[in-house]
Amino acid sequence: MKITIIGAGAVGATTADNIARANFAEEVVLLDIKEGVAEGKAQDMMQTAALLGFDTKIKGVTNDYLQTAGSSVAVITSGIPRKPGMTREELIGTNANIVKSVVENLVKHSPEIIILVVSNPMDTMTYLALKSSGLPKNRIIGMGGALDSARFKFQLATKLNASPSDLNAIVIGGHGDTTMIPLIQKATWNSIPVTQFLSEEEQADIVKKTMVGGATLTALIGTSAWYAPGAATAAMVKSIVLNENKLFTASVYLEGEMGEKDINIGVPVIINKNGWDRIVPLILSEEEQVSFKASSEAVRNMNTVLKDNNII
Ligand SMILES: NC(=O)c1ccc[n+]([C@@H]2O[C@H](COP(=O)([O-])OP(=O)(O)OC[C@H]3O[C@@H](n4cnc5c(N)ncnc54)[C@H](O)[C@@H]3O)[C@@H](O)[C@H]2O)c1
Numbered sequence: 001m002k003i004t005i006i007g008a009g010a011v012g013a014t015t016a017d018n019i020a021r022a023n024f025a026e027e028v029v030l031l032d033i034k035e036g037v038a039e040g041k042a043q044d045m046m047q048t049a050a051l052l053g054f055d056t057k058i059k060g061v062t063n064d065y066l067q068t069a070g071s072s073v074a075v076i077t078s079g080i081p082r083k084p085g086m087t088r089e090e091l092i093g094t095n096a097n098i099v100k101s102v103v104e105n106l107v108k109h110s111p112e113i114i115i116l117v118v119s120n121p122m123d124t125m126t127y128l129a130l131k132s133s134g135l136p137k138n139r140i141i142g143m144g145g146a147l148d149s150a151r152f153k154f155q156l157a158t159k160l161n162a163s164p165s166d167l168n169a170i171v172i173g174g175h176g177d178t179t180m181i182p183l184i185q186k187a188t189w190n191s192i193p194v195t196q197f198l199s200e201e202e203q204a205d206i207v208k209k210t211m212v213g214g215a216t217l218t219a220l221i222g223t224s225a226w227y228a229p230g231a232a233t234a235a236m237v238k239s240i241v242l243n244e245n246k247l248f249t250a251s252v253y254l255e256g257e258m259g260e261k262d263i264n265i266g267v268p269v270i271i272n273k274n275g276w277d278r279i280v281p282l283i284l285s286e287e288e289q290v291s292f293k294a295s296s297e298a299v300r301n302m303n304t305v306l307k308d309n310n311i312i
């Protein structure tokens with residue numbers, strides 16, 4: 001199976017690296033607009049194949065969409081990342097036009113493609129990808145919840161001195177500093193509610209740290225993160241390619257589910273060969289419902305920027 005990754009920057013290259021190491025794909029095409037960058041990074045990664053023992057072929061190309069033809073899955077990471085002090089939403093002016101033209105090129109050469117959107121502001125870029133591609137809704141998926149849930153587990157594991165893989169915890173809602181909703185009341189430590197072990201102050205602190213996880217790393221690094229984003233994206237690609245039926249929270253198009261419509265936002269879904277196959281019903285408490293409504297409103301407001309600027 002052929003997988004295309006658009007953007008050979010920090011997240012795109014790390015996603016390619018993770019996919020190759022997991023050795024489940026025949027070919028990864030890495031495409032960037034900057035002359036030679038994708039070719040160079042692809043060659044560098046291919047020189048790890050003998051050391052790491054994978055057979056995936058990674059090919060780098062400069063803006064040549066012919067080379068992406070026949071891809072089953074594409075990951076869009078092209079665009080600018082935020083700098084310290086910025087919100088993800090501030091990236092819309094630059095990234096919307098990039099994402100729109102990338103989607104058009106991808107669909108032209110691979111009409112059966114499933115697209116995973118990573119570029120920020122991710123929920124709005126996913127909505128844009130859906131509206132500008134004309135593809136069925138199940139073939140457009142936004143990556144955010146998988147990453148945010150992994151960060152939530154990291155925060156819980158640190159506080160509980162637990163193994164992150166023993167934790168079951170999800171983040172729904174928008175992928176924004178104020179819009180994401182870590183569902184701490186539903187989080188468990190191998191089936192035991194984590195709330196049993198944490199004071200209310202500790203719970204609030206974990207939720208807050210999870211929500212600003214991306215901003216915290218951006219402040220430390222000077223640009224946004226890539227290791228966990230690349231790992232989360234590769235895990236979703238693997239679930240599509242191997243038809244794993246894994247449950248991730250991901251940004252998908254709602255048509256009345258969870259009380260919302262005409263919006264892409266993070267909810268639990270099953271990811272398999274169909275893209276996002278189905279939404280997993282989630283019963284929210286009254287407080288969680290209020291948060292989900294507020295998050296949806298904020299995401300919807302960002303979508304209006306696309307309409308106001310005639311991008312969709
Ligand atoms: N959804 C998430 O959870 C998540 C996580 C991390 C980063 N991001 C977002 O992903 C995006 C990429 O982040 P990064 O750290 O990899 O940035 P980066 O600057 O390292 O890489 C972006 C790459 O995109 C390329 N590019 C720009 N325009 C292009 C075009 N038209 N066609 C092809 N390539 C193009 C650039 O040349 C660059 O190499 C940012 O918008 C960032 O905010 C999202």
Ligand SMILES: O=C(O)C[C@H](O)C(=O)O
Binds near residue numbers: 082088147213218225
């Ligand atoms: O924080 C960012 O701007 C990048 C990404 O959305 C993240 O959460 O790491």
